[in-house]
Amino acid sequence: GESVGLHLPTLSVQEGDNSIINCAYSNSASDYFIWYKQESGKGPQFIIDIRSNMDKRQGQRVTVLLNKTVKHLSLQIAATQPGDSAVYFCAALTGGGNKLTFGTGTQLKVEL
Amino acid sequence: EAGVTQSPTHLIKTRGQQATLRCSPISGHTSVYWYQQALGLGLQFLLWYDEGEERNRGNFPPRFSGRQFPNYSSELNVNALELEDSALYLCASSLSSGGNNEQFFGPGTRLTVL
Numbered sequence: 001g002e003s004v005g006l007h008l009p010t011l012s013v014q015e016g017d018n019s020i021i022n023c024a025y026s027n028s029a030s031d032y033f034i035w036y037k038q039e040s041g042k043g044p045q046f047i048i049d050i051r052s053n054m055d056k057r058q059g060q061r062v063t064v065l066l067n068k069t070v071k072h073l074s075l076q077i078a079a080t081q082p083g084d085s086a087v088y089f090c091a092a093l094t095g096g097g098n099k100l101t102f103g104t105g106t107q108l109k110v111e112l
Numbered sequence: 113e114a115g116v117t118q119s120p121t122h123l124i125k126t127r128g129q130q131a132t133l134r135c136s137p138i139s140g141h142t143s144v145y146w147y148q149q150a151l152g153l154g155l156q157f158l159l160w161y162d163e164g165e166e167r168n169r170g171n172f173p174p175r176f177s178g179r180q181f182p183n184y185s186s187e188l189n190v191n192a193l194e195l196e197d198s199a200l201y202l203c204a205s206s207l208s209s210g211g212n213n214e215q216f217f218g219p220g221t222r223l224t225v226l
Contacts, residue, residue, distance in 0.1 A: 004154075034214070034215075036217075041219070042219055042220075043116070043202050043204075043217030043218050043219050043220050044155070044202070044204075044217045045217070046214050046215075046216070049214065089154060089155065091155075099157050099160060099168050099170070100145075100155075100157060100215065101157065102147075102154040102155040102156075102157075103154050104152075104153060104154040105154055
């Protein structure tokens with residue numbers, strides 16, 4: 001199976017700084033990874049994804065890095081804003097099926 | 113375009129009762145997924161339906177069941193409710209099951225078991 005964990009339950013950053021949220025996965029066969037953002041009272045919202053044949057992917061203010069050697073991925077948010085405050089989940093997909101395994105989440109707090 | 117919708121928003125039941133949660137996917141999506149998010153925990157995969165069939169199931173007891181209707185909407189049924197079933201139940205939908213299709217989530221149903 002697959003288990004996904006995050007390194008820190010809570011991350012506090014100053015507005016304008018860059019945020020880095022880390023995630024580890026256990027199954028080397030996992031081939032697709034997604035980062036979700038969940039604001040209070042809402043369902044998870046897709047941020048960015050990456051396939052295992054890539055090691056970096058950039059979106060608007062976000063970058064996902066994948067290190068398959070150590071089974072680690074990270075989400076980098078540039079110039080963190082108060083609206084970025086939320087819980088961030090990484091999820092892994094294994095074997096082409098549609099079952100996503102989610103990590104427990106990191107609460108990002110942006111301090112003004 | 114309307115997103116994934118779920119009803120009810122909140123549901124309060126007592127132990128031993130049955131709960132029925134409903135989900136309408138995004139138009140054109142044929143796959144529906146159910147997840148349980150207990151307080152302080154990540155999302156736990158419950159069920160995946162596609163084209164009316166159950167395709168995959170998470171590590172939950174048989175009293176968690178569901179179905180998908182011809183219009184691709186879905187129901188999640190939880191029988192013989194237990195206190196630990198209290199959680200946010202999230203539904204997601206995606207395009208057809210082939211490949212790595214992005215899952216779009218609804219706002220969830222908050223189930224409280226007293």
